[in-house]
Amino acid sequence: MPEPLHPAVERVRELVESDPALRMYAIRMIEQVPTAKLYGWQHLYSLEKLLRLIHQxxxxxxxxxxxxxxxxxxxxxxxxxxxxxAGFAFYRDPRVNEALKDVLNAWREYLDSPDSLYVLNDSAAGWNSEDAQRIVGMDQFVHDPSEEHWGFTSWNDFFSRHFKDGERPVAAPDEDRIITSVCESTP
Structure with a gap:
């Protein structure tokens, strides 16, 4: 017997199954996923598989x-x-977006909890690993290597960590012509 879905994911299922048009779009978008390149164990072949991947x-x-x-x-x-x-139509439905908002809020709640700390370890997949520390540049951030999980209380606490004083000062903070990206990502 498979693990029960998270309540937020179950609400997505209930929404899709209660509306014939959404159910049709969901089935068709999965059928329309390209088959030229399979995505390993994550390849979609049913709504149930999509819901299980979201739950995961x-x-x-x-x-x-x-x-x-x-x-x-x-x-x-x-x-x-x-x-x-079909996915374009499915994801444009405001009810789908509201249900996905609930899914994202559920994930945020999990990532705010101490249960999410298990990834702050020194394994190859852990954020305390030497490779992760080097790539992230942990020496620039406030943390306590002597404490379990470096003193962070959750994944989100780690993810939104603070710079040490003097690290990465903002260039020209009083210059309106300069835009500073505060996120380490590819915009």
């Missing part, structure tokens, strides 16, 4: 990987369906 994302904290630091895990699961004609 919101019950886990992101692990460190040099290869997957580009996209958020949930976007990675929805990506295959968003690019299809």
């Amino acid at each position: 994302v919101i019950t886990l904290a992101p692990e460190f990987s040099e290869k997957s630091m580009v996209m958020t895990p949930l976007a990675g699961r929805l990506d295959w369906t968003m690019g299809t004609p």
